[in-house]
Amino acid sequence: MSNTTMTIREMCTAFDVTPRTLRFYEAKELLFPERHGQKRLFTKRDRARLKLILRGKRFGFSLEEIRQLLDLYHMGDQQQTQLARTYDIARERLAELEAQRDDLTNAIDDLKNQLKWGEKMIASINSTRNAAE
Numbered sequence: 001m002s003n004t005t006m007t008i009r010e011m012c013t014a015f016d017v018t019p020r021t022l023r024f025y026e027a028k029e030l031l032f033p034e035r036h037g038q039k040r041l042f043t044k045r046d047r048a049r050l051k052l053i054l055r056g057k058r059f060g061f062s063l064e065e066i067r068q069l070l071d072l073y074h075m076g077d078q079q080q081t082q083l084a085r086t087y088d089i090a091r092e093r094l095a096e097l098e099a100q101r102d103d104l105t106n107a108i109d110d111l112k113n114q115l116k117w118g119e120k121m122i123a124s125i126n127s128t129r130n131a132a133e
Contacts, residue, residue, distance in 0.1 A: 004043065004044060005034065005042060005043055006041070006046075006047065007039070007040070007041065007042075008022055008033075008040050008042070011046075011047070011050070014047075015047075015050055015051070015054065017050075017054070022040075022042075022050075025050070025053060026040070028063060028067070029067070030049060030053055030063070030066065030067060031046050031049055031050060031053075032046065033046055049070055052066070052069070052070060053066055053070075056069070059093055060093055060096070060097065061089060061093065065089055068085070069082060069085060069086050069089070072085055
């Protein structure tokens with residue numbers, strides 16, 4: 001592996017992604033590997049972008065949001081615009097995730113209560129049946 005470029009196989013190993021994933025991100029114009037015939041060579045810039053793409057996906061950002069954030073990198077304002085927009089999107093996403101967590105907590109509590117009710121009903125039916133035998 002060169003310090004400046006990586007093959008598709010090296011990228012897959014380093015980032016635990018499939019070749020299809022890399023080709024997909026390339027098709028979506030999120031990655032721009034150098035092409036040498038059929039061979040793709042990913043630069044340090046591609047590696048940095050992939051790291052950000054994967055982090056954004058993990059946090060639930062859409063590919064379009066990720067693209068917009070990556071495009072803000074080269075605005076010439078020392079990434080101030082990119083950081084500010086990333087911060088805004090991240091705060092929105094955090095609020096969404098916390099709301100989802102609260103919904104899940106409520107659903108889990110409701111299901112636990114239903115299971116307790118079900119246990120009581122089953123025990124009641126069994127005790128009635130045993131008493132009748």
